[in-house]
Amino acid sequence: MAEYKCLNCGKVIPSSELNLKAKCPHCSNKILVKVRPKVVKKVIAR
Numbered sequence: 001m002a003e004y005k006c007l008n009c010g011k012v013i014p015s016s017e018l019n020l021k022a023k024c025p026h027c028s029n030k031i032l033v034k035v036r037p038k039v040v041k042k043v044i045a046r
């Protein structure tokens with residue numbers, strides 16, 4: 001599931017909580033950035 005972070009208050013909101021409203025439920029800020037899930041990059045060591 002995707003998560004979004006509010007740039008104003010810094011809270012992370014799951015996309016299910018946002019529904020179709022692209023704004024922060026905490027402070028009504030509309031600037032949200034998508035938070036990438038913790039994915040470990042595979043680096044091939046040589």
Ligand SMILES: [Zn+2]
Nearest residue numbers: 006009024027
């Ligand atoms: Zn906020």
